[in-house]
Each structure stands twice: as C-alpha cells, then as structure tokens.
Amino acid sequence: xxxxxxxxxxxxxxxxxxxxxxxxxxxxxxxxxxxxxxxxxxxxxxxxxxxxxxxxxxxxxxxxxxxxxxxxxxxxxxxxxxxxxxxxxxxxxxxxxxxxxxxxxxxxxxxxxxxxx
Amino acid sequence: xxxxxxxxxxxxxxxxxxxxxxxxxxxxxxxxxxxxxxxxxxxxxxxxxxxxxxxxxxxxxxxxxxxxxxxxxxxxxxxxxxxxxxxxxxxxxxxxxxxxxxxxxxxxxxxxxxxx
Numbered sequence: 001x002x003x004x005x006x007x008x009x010x011x012x013x014x015x016x017x018x019x020x021x022x023x024x025x026x027x028x029x030x031x032x033x034x035x036x037x038x039x040x041x042x043x044x045x046x047x048x049x050x051x052x053x054x055x056x057x058x059x060x061x062x063x064x065x066x067x068x069x070x071x072x073x074x075x076x077x078x079x080x081x082x083x084x085x086x087x088x089x090x091x092x093x094x095x096x097x098x099x100x101x102x103x104x105x106x107x108x109x110x111x112x113x114x115x116x117x
Numbered sequence: 118x119x120x121x122x123x124x125x126x127x128x129x130x131x132x133x134x135x136x137x138x139x140x141x142x143x144x145x146x147x148x149x150x151x152x153x154x155x156x157x158x159x160x161x162x163x164x165x166x167x168x169x170x171x172x173x174x175x176x177x178x179x180x181x182x183x184x185x186x187x188x189x190x191x192x193x194x195x196x197x198x199x200x201x202x203x204x205x206x207x208x209x210x211x212x213x214x215x216x217x218x219x220x221x222x223x224x225x226x227x228x229x230x231x232x233x
C-alpha cells in the first residue's frame with residue numbers, strides 16, 4: 001500500500017485566517033482526493049486533484065474556500081481559507097492509482113485535525 | 118446517485134464472540150465495495166474490497182465480508198472479536214463504470230465496542 005503523510009497533524013487556528021495542509025505520498029499516483037470529516041460524522045469528498053488539471057470540486061465546496069494545488073504526482077495541498085468554527089474537522093487526503101499495483105483501492109493519509117476558535 | 122447505509126451506529130460484542138457490521142448500498146451498475154477502519158486519532162485503514170469474483174472476500178486482521186447482490190449488502194464479519202477491534206468502521210461504494218469516476222461514497226460509520 002501507499003505511505004501517505006500529512007502536515008500538520010493538527011492545528012488550532014483563529015477565525016478569519018487560512019491554513020494549508022500538505023499531503024505527500026511515497027510513490028507517483030494519478031489521483032488524489034481531499035475529504036472532510038466533521039466531528040462525529042462520516043467522510044465527505046471535497047475535491048479530486050489530478051496532476052496537470054484543475055481540481056474538480058463536489059457540490060457545496062468551492063475553489064475560493066478550498067483552493068487545491070497538485071504540482072506533481074506525489075504531492076498536493078489543500079488550503080482552508082477564511083476559516084470559521086464550522087471548518088473544525090479532520091481533513092484527509094487519499095490516493096488512488098488505478099493503473100498501478102494497488103488497483104482500485106484508495107489509501108488514506110493520517111488526517112489533519114483542525115480546530116478553529 | 119450512489120449511497121451507503123450502515124443501519125447501526127454502534128455494535129457491542131463480547132471478546133471472542135462473532136462480530137458483524139452491516140452495510141447496504143445503492144449504485145448504478147456493478148459496485149466496487151470497500152471496508153475501512155478508523156482508530157482514534159488515526160486516518161482510515163483499508164480492510165478489504167469486493168470488485169468481482171468470489172462473493173466472500175477476506176481482508177486484514179481476520180476480517181471478511183460477503184457480497185450479496187440480491188440484497189445489495191456487503192456485511193463485514195469476524196468470527197472471533199478482539200478488544201483491539203474496537204474502532205469506527207466505514208463501508209464505501211462506487212460504481213464500476215467510468216461515468217462514476219473514482220468517487221467513493223461512505224456510510225455513516227459504525228462504532229464497534231468489544232468488551233473483555
């Protein structure tokens with residue numbers, strides 16, 4: 001399976017500020033995804049980030065609030081902009097490489113626990 | 118649209134007893150089905166998946182799941198639960214066709230508590 005790291009692992013931020021979360025994978029992957037897990041809830045897909053193209057956002061999520069970069073096949077960032085307490089969640093990245101050895105399985109990073117005061 | 122239902126918010130089981138976590142799904146076409154486990158303050162760990170082939174799939178840590186097409190179910194099972202199996206379990210689905218993309222839809226999660 002993939003080895004995926006996220007930075008920071010957790011952070012406490014003030015409302016109105018922005019935080020950039022990094023996701024690094026130990027091998028090249030075609031697809032990367034960003035999810036949000038609000039307290040006590042399931043995972044909700046924010047966007048799909050493929051290298052060389054703009055991220056594709058799910059309904060309810062917009063680029064101005066959650067800008068995403070995917071500069072290469074091993075790295076992506078998610079920024080949570082102009083934060084409010086409602087943004088307090090765990091943010092997880094995942095990777096998938098359908099043409100690779102993992103087939104159709106998504107593997108997840110350890111998550112970033114964000115608290116907004 | 119695709120969806121997943123995990124009807125039980127929590128399952129309590131005594132250590133050594135069989136564990137079952139229920140999952141039903143809805144998706145267009147053939148399903149790709151997955152189970153993940155989340156331990157406290159950790160990310161999601163992949164347990165097993167059904168893509169095609171045998172309806173009974175075996176995964177990590179002694180877990181298995183049975184795909185039942187007629188009942189659109191994919192229940193997770195373990196013959197003998199351990200205290201260390203206490204965690205949050207998620208079922209996920211996506212469609213096999215390209216139009217579905219690779220987007221996973223997750224169930225609401227089932228918390229498993231295994232008591233000594």
